[in-house]
Amino acid sequence: MTLASMQSVLKRYGSCAALDYIDLEIHEGEIVGLLGPNGAGKTTLIQALTGILPVDQGRISLFGDSRNPFSDANKQKLGLVTQEIAVFEELTAKEGLEFFAGIYGLRREEKKKRVAEALEFVGLSAYANKVPHKFSGGMKRRLNIACALTHRPRLLIMDEPTVGIDPQSRNHILESVQKLREQGTTILYTTHCMEEVQEIASRVVILDQGQVVKEGTVQQLIETVRHEETIIFDVADPLGIPLRQVESIAGVSQVSVSGSRITVISAAGAGNLDRILSVVQQHSGVLGIQADKPNLEDVFLTLTGKQLRDREGSR
Amino acid sequence: MRVLSTVRFTLLRLMRNYIVLLLLLAVPIALLTVFSVILSGMVDEAGRPYFDQTALTMVLAFQLFGGSTVMSYLNEDLFARNRERMTVAPFNRTLYAFSILLAGSAFSFLLGAAIMAYTRLVLGLVWANWGWTLYLIALMAVLSSIVCVIFVCGVKSFSTAERLSEVYGVGFVLLAGLFFPMPQHAVFEFMGSYGNPLTLSVGAVRAVEIGNWNEAWFQANIVLAAIGFLFPVMLVMGRRRLR
Numbered sequence: 247m248t249l250a251s252m253q254s255v256l257k258r259y260g261s262c263a264a265l266d267y268i269d270l271e272i273h274e275g276e277i278v279g280l281l282g283p284n285g286a287g288k289t290t291l292i293q294a295l296t297g298i299l300p301v302d303q304g305r306i307s308l309f310g311d312s313r314n315p316f317s318d319a320n321k322q323k324l325g326l327v328t329q330e331i332a333v334f335e336e337l338t339a340k341e342g343l344e345f346f347a348g349i350y351g352l353r354r355e356e357k358k359k360r361v362a363e364a365l366e367f368v369g370l371s372a373y374a375n376k377v378p379h380k381f382s383g384g385m386k387r388r389l390n391i392a393c394a395l396t397h398r399p400r401l402l403i404m405d406e407p408t409v410g411i412d413p414q415s416r417n418h419i420l421e422s423v424q425k426l427r428e429q430g431t432t433i434l435y436t437t438h439c440m441e442e443v444q445e446i447a448s449r450v451v452i453l454d455q456g457q458v459v460k461e462g463t464v465q466q467l468i469e470t471v472r473h474e475e476t477i478i479f480d481v482a483d484p485l486g487i488p489l490r491q492v493e494s495i496a497g498v499s500q501v502s503v504s505g506s507r508i509t510v511i512s513a514a515g516a517g518n519l520d521r522i523l524s525v526v527q528q529h530s531g532v533l534g535i536q537a538d539k540p541n542l543e544d545v546f547l548t549l550t551g552k553q554l555r556d557r558e559g560s561r
Numbered sequence: 562m563r564v565l566s567t568v569r570f571t572l573l574r575l576m577r578n579y580i581v582l583l584l585l586l587a588v589p590i591a592l593l594t595v596f597s598v599i600l601s602g603m604v605d606e607a608g609r610p611y612f613d614q615t616a617l618t619m620v621l622a623f624q625l626f627g628g629s630t631v632m633s634y635l636n637e638d639l640f641a642r643n644r645e646r647m648t649v650a651p652f653n654r655t656l657y658a659f660s661i662l663l664a665g666s667a668f669s670f671l672l673g674a675a676i677m678a679y680t681r682l683v684l685g686l687v688w689a690n691w692g693w694t695l696y697l698i699a700l701m702a703v704l705s706s707i708v709c710v711i712f713v714c715g716v717k718s719f720s721t722a723e724r725l726s727e728v729y730g731v732g733f734v735l736l737a738g739l740f741f742p743m744p745q746h747a748v749f750e751f752m753g754s755y756g757n758p759l760t761l762s763v764g765a766v767r768a769v770e771i772g773n774w775n776e777a778w779f780q781a782n783i784v785l786a787a788i789g790f791l792f793p794v795m796l797v798m799g800r801r802r803l804r
Contacts, residue, residue: 332645
């Protein structure tokens with residue numbers, strides 16, 4: 247069953263299309279990883295899908311309802327984990343969750359039970375009576391997730407829930423997402439962290455410049471770039487390398503520089519390693535060479551010509 | 562019912578907001594204590610202790626700033642940090658905003674009553690009519706909250722709304738001539754008599770002290786009329802902003 251869908255959705259900010267005739271479907275039981283660099287339109291897509299932001303054109307449907315997708319009945323089945331931590335600093339963790347359970351109409355006994363469950367789920371039971379301003383960043387993130395869980399949503403939308411936290415909290419969150427899926431919750435998970443998507447998503451949607459560039463399972467996406475290989479050179483003087491000359495080698499489709507590292511994408515089996523190496527060696531000392539199997543990062547680079555995360559950029 | 566369940570938490574947030582407690586309770590109490598020492602034994606031409614007038618004016622003047630908490634919570638919950646989560650939740654946000662307004666006004670009123678109680682129990686000040694003074698504190702608290710809601714709904718930038726609320730509070734304190742006397746000019750005299758909620762409230766309490774209930778009701782009703790006039794303005798602006 248399709249829980250949420252967008253058909254030809256357009257959202258403009260002035261002349262810039264943040265969502266450029268997007269089509270998207272989220273089916274029951276999936277974890278859909280929405281992957282894209284900063285500014286790709288991920289948050290705008292979430293805001294449009296949850297009714298926070300009105301769209302200029304197109305059709306949005308939630309739980310099969312496209313006439314009034316943002317009715318209270320549909321909102322009751324929807325959970326949102328916001329990118330910004332939205333917890334009450336003056337209320338204890340337990341009181342904060344009780345507040346949100348209350349606005350979802352949970353009654354006294356049920357509210358108590360669900361709040362305890364949500365705290366247990368995110369590993370904050372021991373801190374139930376503490377106020378969040380004493381929490382670490384990771385604990386606040388986990389509390390932020392718990393706020394969206396007390397009413398047991400059928401569809402949970404998570405907007406970059408692991409931004410700026412320590413690895414332990416990140417792992418805890420990813421495990422929680424897997425557990426939620428096992429309990430039957432459908433999840434739309436946005437991030438610009440490829441590893442997270444590779445770890446948890448049953449389907450990946452790659453978004454760039456407001457458009458869905460590609461979608462499929464991780465394996466399906468990797469298959470699309472298997473005909474290419476990535477060769478990484480660690481060099482002493484990256485600025486001295488004539489990138490145009492490397493790009494002009496037959497079979498080379500992409501050259502980018504990040505720090506002292508030069509990444510070259512070349513057609514698989516083209517035997518370009520020697521040719522590229524000779525060009526590089528003429529202009530700089532080579533400290534190391536590495537050939538990588540394609541991953542989602544390569545898929546993204548191939549499809550959009552950009553690095554997934556904000557690095558030093560490519561020349 | 563869903564909004565009703567939030568009132569308890571709004572009150573808890575207010576009670577644990579130590580900056581609000583400091584500004585609206587601790588500072589006035591400290592100032593009143595200092596003034597009670599400085600003005601001890603001093604009386605005006607009519608033989609009334611100077612401290613009585615100072616205490617009354619200060620209790621009412623701090624109500625001018627009570628609405629800033631309402632403004633801050635509205636902004637945080639409906640326009641800034643918690644906006645997305647509140648928008649996605651299946652509850653009436655307009656009603657929620659109204660509940661914050663009521664809780665904030667009630668809290669400001671309670672702080673005013675607590676200051677009054679302090680002046681009576683600790684400083685020994687005798688209030689002529691407790692009920693009437695509390696009524697005027699309530700009017701001032703509600704008016705301040707409404708004005709601040711209009712500010713936060715009327716301008717996009719919260720900093721601007723904050724500055725406007727400060728202008729509202731400090732402006733009326735200045736116009737009341739508390740810092741220095743206002744010039745003898747028709748505009749200032751008109752403002753003092755009919756347009757300044759602080760002087761109107763002080764005047765209404767003073768009128769009761771001398772038994773002039775007509776004058777007292779007249780002045781209090783001007784404040785009430787201002788509330789009646791600004792309430793629909795607040796509704797329109799609030800609905801427009803929450804749309």
